[in-house]
Amino acid sequence: MIPTTPPAVPPAPAAPQDRTTGPRVLETVQTVLLALALAFIFRAFFVEPFIIPTGSMAESLLGVHATRLCPACGWEFNAGTEAGGRSAGGFVPPPEIVCPNCRLRLFPTTADTFGKSGDRVLVHKWAYALGGALGPRRWDVIVFRDPASPELHYIKRLVGLPGESIEILDGDVFIDGRIARKPPAVQAGLWTVVFDQAHMPVRAATSGAARWLPDPPAAWSSPADRVLRVAAGDEPARLRFNADAARDYLLDFSSYNGRASGALVGDVRLVAEVTRLSGDGALELELMRPPNRFVARLGPAGVAVTRVPPADGPVEELAREAAAALPAGRPVAVEFGYLDQCVFLRIDGRDVVPEAAGRHTRTADEVRDAPDPRPVRLGLDAERVRLVIRGLRIDRDVYYTITPQTVRAYPGRPFPLGPAEYFVLGDNSADSFDSREWTEVGPHLPRDTRPGTVRADQIVGQAAFVYLPGLLAADHGQYRVPDVGRMRFVR
Numbered sequence: 001m002i003p004t005t006p007p008a009v010p011p012a013p014a015a016p017q018d019r020t021t022g023p024r025v026l027e028t029v030q031t032v033l034l035a036l037a038l039a040f041i042f043r044a045f046f047v048e049p050f051i052i053p054t055g056s057m058a059e060s061l062l063g064v065h066a067t068r069l070c071p072a073c074g075w076e077f078n079a080g081t082e083a084g085g086r087s088a089g090g091f092v093p094p095p096e097i098v099c100p101n102c103r104l105r106l107f108p109t110t111a112d113t114f115g116k117s118g119d120r121v122l123v124h125k126w127a128y129a130l131g132g133a134l135g136p137r138r139w140d141v142i143v144f145r146d147p148a149s150p151e152l153h154y155i156k157r158l159v160g161l162p163g164e165s166i167e168i169l170d171g172d173v174f175i176d177g178r179i180a181r182k183p184p185a186v187q188a189g190l191w192t193v194v195f196d197q198a199h200m201p202v203r204a205a206t207s208g209a210a211r212w213l214p215d216p217p218a219a220w221s222s223p224a225d226r227v228l229r230v231a232a233g234d235e236p237a238r239l240r241f242n243a244d245a246a247r248d249y250l251l252d253f254s255s256y257n258g259r260a261s262g263a264l265v266g267d268v269r270l271v272a273e274v275t276r277l278s279g280d281g282a283l284e285l286e287l288m289r290p291p292n293r294f295v296a297r298l299g300p301a302g303v304a305v306t307r308v309p310p311a312d313g314p315v316e317e318l319a320r321e322a323a324a325a326l327p328a329g330r331p332v333a334v335e336f337g338y339l340d341q342c343v344f345l346r347i348d349g350r351d352v353v354p355e356a357a358g359r360h361t362r363t364a365d366e367v368r369d370a371p372d373p374r375p376v377r378l379g380l381d382a383e384r385v386r387l388v389i390r391g392l393r394i395d396r397d398v399y400y401t402i403t404p405q406t407v408r409a410y411p412g413r414p415f416p417l418g419p420a421e422y423f424v425l426g427d428n429s430a431d432s433f434d435s436r437e438w439t440e441v442g443p444h445l446p447r448d449t450r451p452g453t454v455r456a457d458q459i460v461g462q463a464a465f466v467y468l469p470g471l472l473a474a475d476h477g478q479y480r481v482p483d484v485g486r487m488r489f490v491r
Contacts, residue, residue, distance in 0.1 A: 048125065048460070049467070050143055050153060052118035055080045056426035056433065057141070057155055058256040060189050061466070061490065063118040064091050065256065068099075068106065072201035075101035077255040079108070080431075081115065091115020100255040101193065102201040103248070120468035121155070121490060125461035136161070136422065136456075139186045141463040141490050144424070144454050148440040155463060156434050160415075160423025162456075167364055167414040168406075168436070170371070171252070171265060171399035172340060173425070174364045174414075181340040189491035190398045190427065194249050194268070197392035200226050211249070213240045219382075228389040232281065232382040240379040241394065250375045252399040252430060261430040264375050266290075267397035269337025269344075273390040276300065276326040281384025283326065285336040287343070288377035292360065294318075296336045296345045296352075298325035299385075305345050305353050307360070318343065319353040331390070338376075339397055368411050401429045405437040408452045420456040463490040 054063040058080065065078045077100050082092040092115075093108040123143045127134040136142060136158055146152035159173045159180065160166040167174040174180065182190065195211060214220035219237035221229040230237050243250060250268070251260035266289055274283060282299030293308040303325035307316040325347060326332055335346040342359050345352040378394065402410050409415040409423070417423060426432025435452045449455060469486035 047464075048123050049120060050123055050155070050463075051120050052155060054118070055256050055431060056428050057157070058254065058428040059192065060141070060157075060427045061119050061121065061155065061463070062116075062256070062469070064115060065118070066091060066093065066097075066108070066113045066115050068097060068108070068113065070099040070102060070104055070106075070199075070201075072104040073099065073102040073199040075099055075196065075199045077101070079113075079258065080256045094258055096258060098253075098255060098258055100253060101196055101199050104201065119466045121463045122465045122467055123461040124464045128459060128461050136459060136462070138180065139182055142424065142454075143460040143463055145458045145460065146442075147438060147445065147449070147451070147454065147458065148442045150442060150444045153460065154424075154434075156424035156426050156432070158422055158454075159425050160417050160435075162417055162419050162421055164423075165414040165416045166409045166423045167411065168400050168402060168409050169364055169367045169411050171263060171267070171397075171401070173400060174367075177364045177414075179341050179361070181342065186491050187339065187397075191269070191395040192254075192398070194394040194396050197228065198226050198390070200224055210242050211246050213242050214238070215240070228392060229387070230382045230389070231386045232279075232384060234384060236381045236383045238379060238381050241377065243375045243377050247375060249394070250396070252396070252401065254428060254430060256428060257431050259430075261399075261401045261403070263399055263401055264373070265396045265399045266376055267337075267339045267399075268376050268378070269335055269339065269395050270378050271333075271335050271391065271393040271395060273331045273333050274298070274326060275331045275388045275390075276328050277386040277388060278328070279385035281382065283385065283387060284381040285334070285345075286377070286379040286381065287336060287338055289338045289343075290372040290374040290376075294336075294338065294343045298332075298334070298347070300324050300326055300328070303345070303347065303352060305343070305358075307343070318357045319345070321352060326385075337395075364414075398427055399429060400425055403430070403437070407437060407439065409436055415452065417453065418450070421450070421453040422456065422459070423452070424454055465489055 052061050052063045055065065059078065062078055064081045067076060067078050069076050079094065079097040082094040093110060093113045095107065097106050097108055128136060138159060138161060140158045141155065142158050143153055143155050146154055164175050172179050212223040214223055215238040219230055219232055220239060248260065250264055252263045252265050253260040270285055270287065280300060282297050285296040287294045291310040295308065296305045297303065301324065302320065302322045304317065305319040307318055333348050337344055341361055342355065343353060344358055415423065423435045426434050438451045441449045441451055445455065466488050
């Protein structure tokens with residue numbers, strides 16, 4: 001038998017070489033470069049992130065800070081770092097911090113007071129680059145290059161526009177001799193709580209001053225209660241804020257700074273939720289803004305707002321409505337205040353006083369020549385009515401101070417702006433280095449640049465959104481969950 005030879009198996013074909021490796025690497029590199037270029041263009045012309053290191057814009061925007069909960073009243077507040085702490089690389093607790101609501105003094109340590117870095121904001125540039133109607137507007141929060149050093153950036157609120165004359169009087173900004181009123185959207189971010197009845201301290205704070213004085217006491221529940229009740233007969237039952245013993249509550253105190261500059265704030269509002277249980281009488285809210293007294297009378301038959309001038313001048317009616325202001329059994333949100341030379345009353349968010357009627361316009365000359373050092377006085381009067389008052393609160397407006405370092409725009413010396421010049425102030429006016437105080441101009445700017453001004457070509461853009469509000473701890477190596485509730489648009 002002849003053995004057979006198995007057929008030869010042809011060798012397997014060699015795997016084809018990948019001839020696309022080079023082009024794919026090149027394509028990846030091109031994609032990365034394009035992404036980087038787009039990111040650079042986006043950052044350069046559209047949106048750029050910044051982190052806020054200092055507290056010059058507190059409480060609107062926070063620099064390095066700590067957040068504490070008051071053990072006496074439960075109020076949450078922010079405190080800034082000790083002077084020089086930022087240069088040391090982290091948060092350094094100040095020797096003392098003070099609750100802005102009950103004035104309890106606390107003595108923090110590094111073990112119980114953890115620092116946070118400043119708010120991170122997005123700044124959009126494209127609108128200002130287009131100019132015209134989209135250009136810088138008064139009250140915008142802007143980022144710009146430091147006039148003394150182009151490597152640094154500042155964030156402040158824009159208050160003066162090219163060609164205007166700026167003067168700071170009684171805590172307000174005057175433009176060409178007239179007060180500059182803030183729009184509602186801006187003002188909403190500038191109110192600072194002075195005292196909140198819903199956070200009455202469970203133990204006495206160190207100030208110890210009685211904040212509310214009832215008369216007669218029998219008509220009111222205890223002023224120490226978080227919810228107030230009043231049963232008033234034919235004789236008025238009065239409740240007055242103790243502006244004498246609790247005078248420090250009407251100063252421009254800041255928990256971030258831990259102190260006040262000593263200036264009395266005259267622009268305040270009284271906020272409350274009022275429920276009428278029974279009775280056909282009324283509740284009067286009183287605001288004494290020297291030299292005038294303003295009264296808002298709310299009852300089941302309607303509402304009236306009047307201005308009572310000093311001495312024996314005639315009473316001026318500012319607004320009147322026949323609709324029930326205090327319907328029985330239903331809570332009503334009330335705001336009554338004086339702001340930027342204008343008295344206002346809001347009921348459930350609706351303006352009762354027309355703006356033209358509420359204005360109490362005084363020129364810069366009148367304010368300067370007739371200052372009134374008396375504090376604001378606030379009170380409530382009830383008659384023939386039973387009420388429940390919740391959330392009684394006093395807020396104050398931002399107060400622009402005149403410091404020992406102020407060299408321009410102070411009373412009697414308005415500061416004129418030239419073409420393409422702007423004037424800026426920090427919301428934390430008592431601790432802000434801004435247009436009032438600058439004395440240096442860096443060599444990067446033209447020789448005719450004036451100290452105290454921000455040139456148009458030095459403005460980076462408008463601060464638009466807080467996307468990381470104090471997310472990372474400034475020390476202890478701690479990382480914290482993003483506080484989504486404090487992400488917000490900048491106003």
